[in-house]
Amino acid sequence: MSSVPIAAEQDPGTTVTLLEPDGGSGLVRRTVLPGGLRVVTENIPGGRSAAFGISAATGSRDEDSAHAGSAHFLEHLLFKGTRTRSALEISALLDGVGADHNAYTTKEHTCYYAKVLDRDLPLAVDVVGDMVANSVLDEGEVETERGVILEEIAMYEDEPADLVDDVFAEHFFGDTPLGRPILGTTDSIGALARDRIAEQYRDAYVPSELIVTAAGSLEHDKVVEQVQAMFADQLAAAGEARPSRPRGPGEPVRTYGGTVVQPRETEQAHIILGSEGLTRADPRWHALRLLSAALGGGMSSRLFQEVREKRGLAYAVQAYHTAYADTGTFQIYAGCLPEKADEVIGVCRDELAKVAASGITSEELSRAKGQIQGAMVLGSEGTSARMGRLLSHELTRPRHSSIDEDLARYDAVTRDDVAAAAAELLARPRALAVIGPYEADREF
Amino acid sequence: MSSVPIAAEQDPGTTVTLLEPDGGSGLVRRTVLPGGLRVVTENIPGGRSAAFGISAATGSRDEDSAHAGSAHFLEHLLFKGTRTRSALEISALLDGVGADHNAYTTKEHTCYYAKVLDRDLPLAVDVVGDMVANSVLDEGEVETERGVILEEIAMYEDEPADLVDDVFAEHFFGDTPLGRPILGTTDSIGALARDRIAEQYRDAYVPSELIVTAAGSLEHDKVVEQVQAMFADQLAAAGEARPSRPRGPGEPVRTYGGTVVQPRETEQAHIILGSEGLTRADPRWHALRLLSAALGGGMSSRLFQEVREKRGLAYAVQAYHTAYADTGTFQIYAGCLPEKADEVIGVCRDELAKVAASGITSEELSRAKGQIQGAMVLGSEGTSARMGRLLSHELTRPRHSSIDEDLARYDAVTRDDVAAAAAELLARPRALAVIGPYEADREF
Numbered sequence: 001m002s003s004v005p006i007a008a009e010q011d012p013g014t015t016v017t018l019l020e021p022d023g024g025s026g027l028v029r030r031t032v033l034p035g036g037l038r039v040v041t042e043n044i045p046g047g048r049s050a051a052f053g054i055s056a057a058t059g060s061r062d063e064d065s066a067h068a069g070s071a072h073f074l075e076h077l078l079f080k081g082t083r084t085r086s087a088l089e090i091s092a093l094l095d096g097v098g099a100d101h102n103a104y105t106t107k108e109h110t111c112y113y114a115k116v117l118d119r120d121l122p123l124a125v126d127v128v129g130d131m132v133a134n135s136v137l138d139e140g141e142v143e144t145e146r147g148v149i150l151e152e153i154a155m156y157e158d159e160p161a162d163l164v165d166d167v168f169a170e171h172f173f174g175d176t177p178l179g180r181p182i183l184g185t186t187d188s189i190g191a192l193a194r195d196r197i198a199e200q201y202r203d204a205y206v207p208s209e210l211i212v213t214a215a216g217s218l219e220h221d222k223v224v225e226q227v228q229a230m231f232a233d234q235l236a237a238a239g240e241a242r243p244s245r246p247r248g249p250g251e252p253v254r255t256y257g258g259t260v261v262q263p264r265e266t267e268q269a270h271i272i273l274g275s276e277g278l279t280r281a282d283p284r285w286h287a288l289r290l291l292s293a294a295l296g297g298g299m300s301s302r303l304f305q306e307v308r309e310k311r312g313l314a315y316a317v318q319a320y321h322t323a324y325a326d327t328g329t330f331q332i333y334a335g336c337l338p339e340k341a342d343e344v345i346g347v348c349r350d351e352l353a354k355v356a357a358s359g360i361t362s363e364e365l366s367r368a369k370g371q372i373q374g375a376m377v378l379g380s381e382g383t384s385a386r387m388g389r390l391l392s393h394e395l396t397r398p399r400h401s402s403i404d405e406d407l408a409r410y411d412a413v414t415r416d417d418v419a420a421a422a423a424e425l426l427a428r429p430r431a432l433a434v435i436g437p438y439e440a441d442r443e444f
Numbered sequence: 445m446s447s448v449p450i451a452a453e454q455d456p457g458t459t460v461t462l463l464e465p466d467g468g469s470g471l472v473r474r475t476v477l478p479g480g481l482r483v484v485t486e487n488i489p490g491g492r493s494a495a496f497g498i499s500a501a502t503g504s505r506d507e508d509s510a511h512a513g514s515a516h517f518l519e520h521l522l523f524k525g526t527r528t529r530s531a532l533e534i535s536a537l538l539d540g541v542g543a544d545h546n547a548y549t550t551k552e553h554t555c556y557y558a559k560v561l562d563r564d565l566p567l568a569v570d571v572v573g574d575m576v577a578n579s580v581l582d583e584g585e586v587e588t589e590r591g592v593i594l595e596e597i598a599m600y601e602d603e604p605a606d607l608v609d610d611v612f613a614e615h616f617f618g619d620t621p622l623g624r625p626i627l628g629t630t631d632s633i634g635a636l637a638r639d640r641i642a643e644q645y646r647d648a649y650v651p652s653e654l655i656v657t658a659a660g661s662l663e664h665d666k667v668v669e670q671v672q673a674m675f676a677d678q679l680a681a682a683g684e685a686r687p688s689r690p691r692g693p694g695e696p697v698r699t700y701g702g703t704v705v706q707p708r709e710t711e712q713a714h715i716i717l718g719s720e721g722l723t724r725a726d727p728r729w730h731a732l733r734l735l736s737a738a739l740g741g742g743m744s745s746r747l748f749q750e751v752r753e754k755r756g757l758a759y760a761v762q763a764y765h766t767a768y769a770d771t772g773t774f775q776i777y778a779g780c781l782p783e784k785a786d787e788v789i790g791v792c793r794d795e796l797a798k799v800a801a802s803g804i805t806s807e808e809l810s811r812a813k814g815q816i817q818g819a820m821v822l823g824s825e826g827t828s829a830r831m832g833r834l835l836s837h838e839l840t841r842p843r844h845s846s847i848d849e850d851l852a853r854y855d856a857v858t859r860d861d862v863a864a865a866a867a868e869l870l871a872r873p874r875a876l877a878v879i880g881p882y883e884a885d886r887e888f
Contacts, residue, residue: 091743098818147756157711299535312591374542
């Protein structure tokens with residue numbers, strides 16, 4: 001299996017088997033079309049659903065400051081009409097078969113998807129493919145959608161538990177693409193010209209940057225054939241192009257410690273305490289996931305026990321890790337009444353120090369493994385989750401792995417591995433972001 | 445099939461088949477144990493997961509004003525320790541197998557659940573059963589958890605898009621159990637005594653009020669045997685008791701029209717426009733679901749098209765219906781910049797008037813059917829959703845129906861049925877609730 005190439009090294013016009021149907025996964029195949037578009041499918045016999053998606057390897061970190069939010073704006077516009085379909089026709093076709101359909105933009109990619117009954121997969125390919133291949137980006141629709149995105153920004157501002165993630169990132173990564181909100185700002189969205197968005201569509205939605213993924217009871221060749229027909233013009237124009245390589249680590253990413261407070265008359269203080277984590281390719285990734293689960297991944301985790309169960313100081317407290325191509329963040333979120341914030345932050349800091357010094361117990365490690373592995377197997381029953389796995393492998397990993405291989409990677413992690421990861425990662429400089437009814441210079 | 449009794453009329457000590465394994469459902473069986481506890485399972489061969497739940501037929505509408513929030517408080521306390529397990533032991537056992545476990549309280553029932561790998565079903569029955577059967581409601585834990593619930597209330601206050609639901613209900617149903625928030629208020633939670641909560645546990649968590657449901661690759665008899673052993677003491681004490689009847693319609697429910705504004709410095713106005721809907725048993729229920737989908741159930745719905753796609757006035761706009769035993773609410777939610785609220789409300793009112801006058805088109809009806817039916821089949825792949833179906837049938841319907849029967853009920857609805865439902869329901873007096881930066885007496 002190790003001889004299977006990554007997409008960028010696979011000869012155009014060929015199909016390879018990435019995983020044989022065992023190890024918890026179905027038959028996974030990838031075709032690279034001449035012109036560089038890749039189609040990756042997993043055949044999961046027996047189910048009634050199929051999940052289909054098209055992703056572009058572009059996200060908010062590809063934007064400069066003046067155009068912040070353009071990848072996400074473009075995502076909205078792709079729903080607004082193609083050369084042959086209006087916005088209503090697009091949504092009516094998908095709604096009419098009960099599709100679970102939508103799109104999302106991250107800092108590093110954008111994805112359009114539909115989960116449907118397997119008999120409706122050709123329809124999903126047709127409609128989602130049309131949106132991505134043939135959008136018209138109508139001038140009038142740009143203006144209408146500008147209003148919708150300004151509403152989305154305002155909606156997000158009214159969700160401080162989520163917003164504090166952006167406040168943290170803006171402080172931690174500074175005035176850089178990674179530090180800016182995916183939605184953009186009211187200023188950048190107000191000023192974005194249609195031509196700039198159209199340019200991004202032309203440059204970033206080319207075959208070499210697109211990844212088609214599908215999972216369910218399906219035939220690979222049929223999906224490939226349909227996709228090839230839909231993107232015929234783009235593939236012809238792309239000529240000899242091959243799929244792009246996964247986004248790699250570039251320059252070291254600068255991060256900033258210290259505290260940022262966003263004063264706001266909220267009922268709770270919304271707190272993120274975070275530090276630099278690991279890139280996606282880091283070999284310590286599985287150890288960090290286990291560490292994160294033991295610290296703040298469930299009701300039995302240390303932070304939940306110490307902050308909520310023993311002291312009743314918060315309803316929500318959790319730890320999580322976000323990985324990028326060249327960096328990552330390890331964060332704790334807690335929400336509590338403003339007068340309890342100092343105590344909550346103190347308890348969190350204490351627990352981080354303890355784990356940095358002594359790692360976690362054998363019992364905690366075994367529980368964290370059971371938790372992550374059980375959730376992985378439970379999650380793998382759905383075709384949407386399986387499609388997400390395909391995409392994640394293509395975007396970030398040198399090769400695809402089966403579910404059983406991933407389970408084994410967690411099995412292999414030792415207490416020493418976790419202790420070593422904890423000792424290094426939890427001792428890194430931390431930043432603190434707080435939204436709450438405080439002065440901006442309040443110290444915690 | 446129509447000769448199958450409801451649980452309250454099934455002889456204790458017997459097992460009946462509720463559905464044969466066809467029509468999209470698995471084999472569904474119900475055992476009524478001597479003492480009145482019922483166990484309903486659906487065997488779904490081939491999957492790897494099982495979902496298990498225990499529900500009590502008690503919720504916030506069973507509380508008086510002074511004790512608002514006690515059903516939900518009790519739900520929290522059941523995680524805090526049994527005669528043989530601490531809170532940490534409970535959560536560690538479930539986390540350790542990757543269980544998706546939690547609980548929720550509604551206005552009419554409370555449910556504790558765990559979704560696990562099928563090999564772990566006996567563990568889930570053991571732990572969730574122990575929580576419900578043997579809670580100690582420790583005095584110290586009551587005090588700690590009081591803090592957690594006050595945090596939960598504060599957290600909810602910081603989510604105005606959700607909170608406006610409570611503001612609406614409080615106005616629409618007035619100072620009655622249905623009008624009060626499930627979480628209670630800071631006053632009621634601050635004052636709730638342990639004894640009052642313990643009394644509710646003693647009275648409402650008796651075998652006749654409990655419903656055990658499980659779905660997945662399982663053996664009915666084994667689940668029954670384990671549940672019977674866990675609740676042996678309670679069953680013995682219950683003697684001749686039979687399962688309670690589903691909550692039925694009582695006195696007509698009084699509702700209030702007009703407008704309520706909760707002044708708050710939010711970025712968006714959060715708006716609910718609503719009127720009385722249907723009880724759960726109403727024969728027009730399927731027509732109303734279709735009407736709701738056509739009006740505001742997807743991107744192709746009228747409200748989404750008129751408010752967002754054509755005018756760019758909101759990010760989120762949707763219609764939905766909530767049914768109770770004796771009443772229901774039909775609501776539209778929209779979030780928009782405060783200066784656009786009048787226009788958004790105006791467009792919503794216009795669309796309601798149009799649909800009340802002319803119903804929906806054949807195309808809209810056909811799309812709404814496809815949407816609901818497709819989503820129903822897609823959703824039925826998961827064991828949690830299947831367990832939810834079992835519970836919903838036991839709580840609210842005279843008999844269980846297969847997925848195919850439910851699909852056929854939607855097929856049978858005509859344009860005239862929808863038009864008749866729209867003409868009556870959408871002409872009922874409406875109430876309007878708004879959270880936003882306005883004066884309390886602002887008119888819309």
